[in-house]
Amino acid sequence: MEKGNSTHPVGAEAFNKDKKRVAWHDKALWFVREKRDKAAHQIPEWEQLRELAAQIKAHTLSQLDLYLEQFEKNALKNGIHIHWAKDAEEHNTIIADILENHQAKKVVKSKSMLTEECGLNPFLEQRNIEVIDTDLGERIVQLADEKPSHIVLPAIHKKKEEVGALFHQHLHTQKGASDPAYLTQEARKHLRTKFLNADAAITGVNFAVANTGGFVVCTNEGNVDMGANLAKVHIACMGIEKLVPSQEHLGVFLRLLARSATGQPITTYSSHFHRPKKGREIHIILVDNGRTNQLAKPDFKSSLNCIRCGACMNTCPVYRRSGGHSYNYSIPGPIGAILSPGKDLKKYSSLPFASTLCGSCTDVCPVKIDIHTQLYKWRQIIGKEGHLPKGKKTVMQLTGKVMGQSKTFSMMSAIGKKILGGPKVLAYNALNPWTEDRDLPSPNFTFKDWYKKNKNNE
Template sequence: MSTQYKTHQEGAKEFNKNPDRVTWHDKALWFVREKRDISAHSIPEWEELREIASQVKAHSLSHLNKYLEQFEENAKANGVHVHWAKDAAEHNQIVHSILEKHKVKNVVKSKSMLTEECGLNPFLNDRGIEVVDTDLGERIVQLANEHPSHIVLPAIHKKKEEVGELFHEHLNTEKGASDPTYLTRAARTHLREKFLNADAAITGVNFAVAETGGFVVCTNEGNVDMGANLAPVHIACMGIEKLIPKVEHLGVFLRLLARSATGQAITTYSSHFHRPAEGKELHIVLVDNGRTEQLGREDFRKSLNCIRCGACMNTCPIYRRSGGHSYTYTIPGPIGAILSPGKDLKKHSSLPFASTLCGSCSDVCPVKIDIHTQLYKWRQLVMKETNYEKSKQVGMKFAGKAMGSPSLFNLMGKVGNIFLKGPRAFIYNGLNAWGIDRELPVPTETFDDWFKKNEKKNDK
């Protein structure tokens, strides 16, 4: 699989070794952000929709036990098999037991960040079951033996030439071919065979409705419909936070999701499932895996509002310039940085610091998650409860005292100016983390001198 870095800084440094990749990755994601803005601004009631969605989520999460029981009751009445999983291990065992019961050897799977979170693919592969991801981007990273680098655009980090080489190796396409249309057709032919021979289909869930017991899966490729309608067994894997109370709420979330994710008015396919087709089985696995624990954290429970649109990633200057694989958690970007510490504070301690705290992520979030505020609060907990970079902890304490004392702050500035005039080899040594990858020019004047000079001009 793709390299698992110990810290975000380590992964970001590796990603930035290729400046060209950084540039086009940054531009590609900003283009998606601009499409989102155009689409959102075309709806006068956009902010009202965000507020409604935020309130519906807050209500759902506050009454989650009630709506989960209602959903289970209605789903069972529709002929759906409902399963409960407390964690990733239990989720994987449940899915495997269903597949084992039906002697399944070939599975087609649509995009599902929950199954990525639970490590389902390798779990099933180790037990002799072939799992083929049928979303084109997911299939690309699967063939490359990598994790998705984005929750909506899983192969955004790869150029078409790299995809061409990958398809030549695995799908026998022409060597050197990189035309997107040609490669897409090759993938379609390859996946059609997988669909026709599948014994079961596994999908994610975008939204589940308590009052009907049904659920919705949104795609742009139709792979969910192909898999679920051709295979005799359909297993839907769902985090318990995906639940909303009523059908009337769906319209709000569907309008927000597509526009926030890709700038589309709506996804090409919004597939609704309520009951199994005749002669087939439909299962849904309701997964906790730390969600109720996060729900109990007052400062962080709003993170469960997330509808996995990826808008926070597309706007984040850190994510755009460091890539999704630099993050130590399944879900990268700002939203991953506030979900991951709740899973393992020590392991993911670097992620809350992978942010400028500019607030752009919170501004574009369709369900109004206060992402940058939560990042700041996680930083406080990291510093308090872990041994995160002792040198940084000491440095921050000293910086706090210096900034609280004008005389000490000015003294530090004067000392710093003296050092700046020293030999570059002395300044940019191994202890200077800011200067490891590049040198900064010596300023012509200090900010204090500039301010005093311009203050006098303004007084005149």
């Protein structure tokens, strides 16, 4: 389901070929981060809300089996069909079966990171089903035959001129037109015909409520409500971690979600579905796909608190300068880098290293996931399991030896000093990736020299 570059450094290097674009991308995301700060600072109880949200999630996860059964029971009473999928393949097959039962050939889809995770679109397209992504950003990347590069802002990596060219090619907009208002209006017209003619609608789920058996989906565009309310069948896909015990808990999460995501006080639409309209059907697919494995890992289970706001991406200095595609996983950024190794440690072994461990992700996370600590812990596991890249492994082993013995350390630091003071080619060569984008200062003395001289001046 993922394509493109295999490791983060390779993807980041490709993204960094265009320095101007990197600066533009960095600035666009920092702007969103600043909006989040403003919105958060307006709420005096912000920190208390984060703590409550973390506790509610921790509690729900600690009794997830009971809450899932309670949710199923109440949803069935509401006339909602419930399906359970242990992995991506089962999730996709269930959807294909529901669509086949309704002879549905045209499907409109709202944003759902889970269906990206499961690779639903190509699966359905192979079965001659038309799947149209209706979130504007997702439609843009779909037309470009790309993946979303951000979970809230799927086309944040695209310039308006590129969107204009795409729309000109696929939607026959005016050549060279790149005005966002014009392009959005054209997309509205194009997608209205898709909504009105759809046989089925697929949406994600932001929160599911155990004691009422219903679920909440949040959007700004209104595409969930257009899709789900016009089509005969509404299929809602959710990871099993999306549950909250009761409706009062929604108040906590809805105050946090949009403020953390885009700095809005709330999304334009927060839609609550509890029963299908007469003659219509609602199906919910409860998906595991690695979540119970993650829940079984005490160090990493809190990553399941995630409400997919994207704040950790917007604040991450590495994400902002390497772009979402460099992660090569459906959820990029710091949160993706702690979720993905649980799925496939070897394949995603470069992601926990795509961080400076500055901890900004942890600071902005509305559900208090200790993201940077988990990144560090994954690194230890990746090292132990032998998935470190060769270069990094050799350097780490050497560094370990050098730092472990005082004599070798003194010798190496004296040599290092000479190298940095000597001809540039000694330090700046292909053997030393550290100097590719960095200038190293040339020291006049080693740390040991400095310490000997200064130890009495404390």
